[in-house]
Amino acid sequence: MTVSSRTRSKSREASSRRTIDALVGAALFAIAIAIIPVVFALFSGGGPTRGTTTAFASAPSGNYALVAKMNRTDDAIYAVPVDGSAPMQVADVPHLDGFGSNGAVSPDGRSLALVTVDAGSPANPGASLLLVDLGTGALTRLAVGVDPQQTPVWSPDGRTVVVSRLQSTTGALANVSFAAVAADLSGERSLWTANAVLGAYAVGFDPGGRFVAVTIDGRGSTLVRDGQEGTRLSTQITRDWRLSPDGTQLAFVEADVSDGLRYSGHVISLTGDSPRSATQAGPASQSLGVAWAPGGQPTFGQERGATGEARGQTVAGFDIPLAYSSDGAALAVQHWSGTGFSDPGALDMQIVVNGERRPLDDFARFYGWAAR
Amino acid sequence: MGGPLTRLGLVAVVCSTAVSLALTLGRQPTASACGSQRPFDFDTYEAQDYVSVYGTAIQMAAEGKVVTAPYNINGTADGLIDLRYQGLQMGPRTARLPENTALRIPPTIFKSIAWIEANWSNAASSVPYGGVGPVLRSFDCGYGLAQVTSGMGDNTGTPTASQAIIGTDFVFNLAEGARILADKWNSAPKYRPIAGNGDPASIEDWYFAIWSYNGFAFVNHPLNPNLNPLRGGTQSPIYHCYDPSAASYQATSSGGPAFGYGDYTYQERVYGCMRYPPYPSQGATTVRMWQPQTFLMPDFTIPSVAAAFSPEVFLSCEDQGFGAGCTAAMDFPTTIPDKQIIPHPDLTPPADPALTAALLGNPMFQYSGSQNVSLFVMRDGTVTRSSLTVTNVGLGVAPFRVRTSAPWIIVRHDTDPTGRTIDGGVAVGSDKSVVIRAATSGQPPIAQQGYTSQLIITIDPAQMPRGVSSGTVVIEPLFGGGGTFSVSVTGVKSFNYQTVLPGLSTSP
Numbered sequence: 005m006t007v008s009s010r011t012r013s014k015s016r017e018a019s020s021r022r023t024i025d026a027l028v029g030a031a032l033f034a035i036a037i038a039i040i041p042v043v044f045a046l047f048s049g050g051g052p053t054r055g056t057t058t059a060f061a062s063a064p065s066g067n068y069a070l071v072a073k074m075n076r077t078d079d080a081i082y083a084v085p086v087d088g089s090a091p092m093q094v095a096d097v098p099h100l101d102g103f104g105s106n107g108a109v110s111p112d113g114r115s116l117a118l119v120t121v122d123a124g125s126p127a128n129p130g131a132s133l134l135l136v137d138l139g140t141g142a143l144t145r146l147a148v149g150v151d152p153q154q155t156p157v158w159s160p161d162g163r164t165v166v167v168s169r170l171q172s173t174t175g176a177l178a179n180v181s182f183a184a185v186a187a188d189l190s191g192e193r194s195l196w197t198a199n200a201v202l203g204a205y206a207v208g209f210d211p212g213g214r215f216v217a218v219t220i221d222g223r224g225s226t227l228v229r230d231g232q233e234g235t236r237l238s239t240q241i242t243r244d245w246r247l248s249p250d251g252t253q254l255a256f257v258e259a260d261v262s263d264g265l266r267y268s269g270h271v272i273s274l275t276g277d278s279p280r281s282a283t284q285a286g287p288a289s290q291s292l293g294v295a296w297a298p299g300g301q302p303t304f305g306q307e308r309g310a311t312g313e314a315r316g317q318t319v320a321g322f323d324i325p326l327a328y329s330s331d332g333a334a335l336a337v338q339h340w341s342g343t344g345f346s347d348p349g350a351l352d353m354q355i356v357v358n359g360e361r362r363p364l365d366d367f368a369r370f371y372g373w374a375a376r
Numbered sequence: 377m378g379g380p381l382t383r384l385g386l387v388a389v390v391c392s393t394a395v396s397l398a399l400t401l402g403r404q405p406t407a408s409a410c411g412s413q414r415p416f417d418f419d420t421y422e423a424q425d426y427v428s429v430y431g432t433a434i435q436m437a438a439e440g441k442v443v444t445a446p447y448n449i450n451g452t453a454d455g456l457i458d459l460r461y462q463g464l465q466m467g468p469r470t471a472r473l474p475e476n477t478a479l480r481i482p483p484t485i486f487k488s489i490a491w492i493e494a495n496w497s498n499a500a501s502s503v504p505y506g507g508v509g510p511v512l513r514s515f516d517c518g519y520g521l522a523q524v525t526s527g528m529g530d531n532t533g534t535p536t537a538s539q540a541i542i543g544t545d546f547v548f549n550l551a552e553g554a555r556i557l558a559d560k561w562n563s564a565p566k567y568r569p570i571a572g573n574g575d576p577a578s579i580e581d582w583y584f585a586i587w588s589y590n591g592f593a594f595v596n597h598p599l600n601p602n603l604n605p606l607r608g609g610t611q612s613p614i615y616h617c618y619d620p621s622a623a624s625y626q627a628t629s630s631g632g633p634a635f636g637y638g639d640y641t642y643q644e645r646v647y648g649c650m651r652y653p654p655y656p657s658q659g660a661t662t663v664r665m666w667q668p669q670t671f672l673m674p675d676f677t678i679p680s681v682a683a684a685f686s687p688e689v690f691l692s693c694e695d696q697g698f699g700a701g702c703t704a705a706m707d708f709p710t711t712i713p714d715k716q717i718i719p720h721p722d723l724t725p726p727a728d729p730a731l732t733a734a735l736l737g738n739p740m741f742q743y744s745g746s747q748n749v750s751l752f753v754m755r756d757g758t759v760t761r762s763s764l765t766v767t768n769v770g771l772g773v774a775p776f777r778v779r780t781s782a783p784w785i786i787v788r789h790d791t792d793p794t795g796r797t798i799d800g801g802v803a804v805g806s807d808k809s810v811v812i813r814a815a816t817s818g819q820p821p822i823a824q825q826g827y828t829s830q831l832i833i834t835i836d837p838a839q840m841p842r843g844v845s846s847g848t849v850v851i852e853p854l855f856g857g858g859g860t861f862s863v864s865v866t867g868v869k870s871f872n873y874q875t876v877l878p879g880l881s882t883s884p
Contacts, residue, residue, distance in 0.1 A: 264678055
């Protein structure tokens, strides 16, 4: 007797059995639908604190820097109170040997989006978009096959995270697509694709909710909003793009190679003006890093001796600003002990609060601020 | 068992679980470089004394001393193995000389590339040093020590002899890697810029060729906006190769590195490990794996160097659509006398050509097993099998190809996962110690002299048509004597075999 004949003979059972069968079947269908995100979440995480409550979940109100100790094969994620009290570990994120994660804190300060290299080989790595619940430490894999090295960008409502993917290459040129990935695992939406570029980088959202990116190609760096090319930022490679808190201005750093490499800060209005130079220092000065104070002006990190705006330059060395806390009370910086970009010296992550410096000992990555 | 709807519900649960698991765990896509078929699966030998053996083999390959003549294993087009070193061009774009096999790749460059690509491992991490097992294969089908990707795609279901020997034998893998690197060098000036005077003896002049070994992509541009400009401690970044004594090692307060492997471009990694060679993980762990080399990285504060890295000139080198190829605009000098900038040679003395014979050995194949087998698919889905052994009664590593005439014929080891299909492997002569069980906590490794590849021939019932089918298995030596071994296979499958879940099969 074949298996199928047994199945057919069983189909002649009583109608009551069919009713039960239908109910059970429907229930199993419901389980099937429900199980997809559950299993996805269960198997996508890697944090030791999954399903528990982190110390950060019950931490007192205040500003917290989200940072990471970068170990060879994992990133230990911590929340560091700005008041100098002890750091609280939130999660541990495994990755390919030598590849630290890049990340961004959600607008509500409850989650951390990470681009983590967790696939491929060292010479040809692959990355995933992970979500870290800062309250539980749970890790959820939101998307796979995203570009390594990029920093993810949250939508203003905190519902989606924008990431890029390399679609194809033709020689040195690439097609890079952007996707908005739902933080609730409900899927992802393709935004647009930058074709025939050297690189394309997510920046943020303008006041009209349009997704802002920068593409780099043979013409230099170009601002793109919702797939529409806008202002040419520079004929050069640019970097460190930061939107002002109200989204109306973009600060960035230009890597000008026309007379030896020089980094200089610039700001443009997203209302259509041409870029204007933001660096007020003399010809000997260079800038790296941008941070916007709430309601204020951009701060560029400048080499020692410059008359720049970076706060906390009363000690030896120079700062590369990373981000202000949402209330503007604290500024996270990379502090370098040397004399300039050609001789930067030793690196320390620090928080500058009211002119005082608090070292972020042992942390190598800064992801953003979370306020409680 | 429940009724049809219950079973359908069960199917949905299982399917949704499978989909979820695939979404979450199956996250290493097979890249297009792997071809249209499944990736080839080879066994290989991982040298016990890998620092010495691989160091020698890498240098021999870089100097073009490994493969000096083409040969054919079966007289057909796919049996040709031609991994001869093509030599290097030399000179600036206005006076470029043709390929010359007397010019070598600086050996330390290729040593560092093999470290960056594969940590000097030819086999997968599950294979101990001194053992035999699956070759190291990346998700995009880069194979072995040199992570050879080019030409390794599977579009026919059977590897060519070249593909098989690159996947099974580290000596030939390195020979092909050296050929690829030489090809990147020789791509200038039409498809690549020229650093310095295009002198292959100058380490600095290899900047673009090294970059190209990982793909001449913008991700490896030194001004890539995703990378920290101060990652190397200067504006001429270089990887520290995890050497805390390296000048470019930025330590956190606990001594860990602030920047890791992933924070550098490919060429910065390769140059970094040339300057700060790693230490071996076993054996003489206090002696660097090769001699550190002295050289200079491009100094981007110098206008003539920096100008070569503008996006405009980078694009001018684009392979497609630019008939003139690379212009001189992306060339940069490596000799700038007024700044005391001069290029540096690799100080590694030339290898003794006689070492080639020791590397390759003198393998001689011998086989045992029936040459006429009948295999059956049983009613419960199980299949019968036949055994076959491949022995090397000579010396060294004996690489072989496995060729089957039909996809339903499977060759693998008895201990392999059911889904594995071996396309090639090795038998090792008794002159070499082979680890057959890795060391465990408190237990030393178990080793023996030589290794016989014990294979089984079996059936994939899902791919086999119903009825009686026939085919062949051919074991072909890729290097060495002893001839081929053919097995005629008759497969019998009297009913369809298709199970979704127990109790949910269909027939007839």
